[in-house]
Amino acid sequence: MGNELLxxxxxxxxxxxxxxxxxxxxxxxxxxxxxxxLGDSVNETPWGTYHDTNLGDVEHFKGYEWIVFDxxxxxxxxxxxx
Numbered sequence: 629m630g631n632e633l634l635x636x637x638x639x640x641x642x643x644x645x646x647x648x649x650x651x652x653x654x655x656x657x658x659x660x661x662x663x664x665x666l667g668d669s670v671n672e673t674p675w676g677t678y679h680d681t682n683l684g685d686v687e688h689f690k691g692y693e694w695i696v697f698d699x700x701x702x703x704x705x706x707x708x709x710x
Contacts, residue, residue, distance in 0.1 A: 652674035
């Protein structure tokens with residue numbers, strides 16, 4: 629994971645890449661532990677609520693993941709594989 633400092637209105641943002649990485653990694657670990665790989669999911673973490681939606685199967689899929697923290701979308705990623 630990268631380390632970035634985000635600024636808004638000349639002030640450091642309250643959410644950063646490390647927090648996003650923690651939310652994604654914790655959420656994916658939870659999903660994999662339950663045997664869940666593809667399909668929509670929502671996971672609460674201390675670093676925000678992780679959301680994921682996707683289409684396809686293990687041979688070809690695409691999806692969109694995002695994190696909501698303090699009522700705001702603070703991270704998003706479109707992905708595809710297969």
